[in-house]
Amino acid sequence: MSFQVYIADKRYPAVGLDLLRKTTQTTFLTYLEYGEDSLKEIKNNIKGCDGLIWNTHHPLTAEILDLAGKILLLCPQLKVISSTSTGFDHIDLGEVKKRGIPLGYARLVLNNSVADVAVGLMIAAARRFKEGVINTESGNWELGAQWRLGQDITGSTVGIVGLGSIGQAVVRRLKGFDVAKFLYCGRREKPEAKTLGVQRVSLEQLLAESDYVILACPLTDETKELINANTLKMMKKTAVLVNIARGGLVEQDALYEALKENRIFAAGLDVVTPEPIPKDHKILSLPNCFVTPHMGGATMSNLNTKAIIAAKNILLGLEGKPLLYPVI
Missing domain, CATH: 3.40.50.720 (NAD(P)-binding Rossmann-like Domain)
Incomplete structure (x- = not known):
């Protein structure tokens, strides 16, 4: 079965994308990480995904979760989410938990x-x-x-x-x-x-x-x-x-x-x-x-490792298996 995975920002590294493309269809949403234009693009294009990689600093809200999961109560299509960050204060954990969606993150990388x-x-x-x-x-x-x-x-x-x-x-x-x-x-x-x-x-x-x-x-x-x-x-x-x-x-x-x-x-x-x-x-x-401009984790090695972890979290979640590094 083919799954649709959405990635919030196109700057997601190829090493993670290669893992995903072996078994899923992937769609990038935006190049721009900041600003209302990029958030609008995400909202317009996120509908109907099975997996979501949230590699952006935009808040992941109830509105976006509803859009991603189609008609939430009748067709909870969104099966798994993974952040590429080690923190998750930009994600509404209560809304994710209420929907019963597994959420992973890039634990210990940085x-x-x-x-x-x-x-x-x-x-x-x-x-x-x-x-x-x-x-x-x-x-x-x-x-x-x-x-x-x-x-x-x-x-x-x-x-x-x-x-x-x-x-x-x-x-x-x-x-x-x-x-x-x-x-x-x-x-x-x-x-x-x-x-x-x-x-x-x-x-x-x-x-x-x-x-x-x-x-x-x-x-x-x-x-x-x-x-x-x-x-x-x-x-x-x-x-x-x-x-x-x-x-x-x-x-x-x-x-x-x-x-x-x-x-x-x-x-x-x-x-x-x-x-x-x-x-x-x-x-x-x-x-x-x-x-300094939030560059504590900004190394090539970290970037690739986070992408791999996020991809593995998504693939495990789509198979109904425990995530590599779960938050929920």
């Missing part, structure tokens, strides 16, 4: 590459790379080191909010930097923490004691704007905030004010709100805020 970027952001923000590049390129390179003094990682206390697989990978990398103490906070104890030498504390203690605060937790109702005007006041004036998770974890206006007034030393952000962020956004004007 751990190492995102951890690499976390360390890079720590160094870039703490050592004032943005200011240095601006001064160098503008011809204002000043002699002497006094104007560009930064913060050391050696001997520091590093606090990680969310000691999941990415947080653990960050700790392993930082072991070579002679960090004095690692702290973490989270909803439950992590058995790996003891082996890694990481102490569990409250969020309040972590913020008060850490020289570096690394956000590596999922975005949920509980963690939304976890870093806000109140929690920023708990941090050291010399602290560096690093966000490699989701922009929504941070109340961005509050962070802007804290950085502008030098109430914390610096921030390194690979995720912001919104994405893409406008070029004239005020947070980009700060010399002590180093921002």
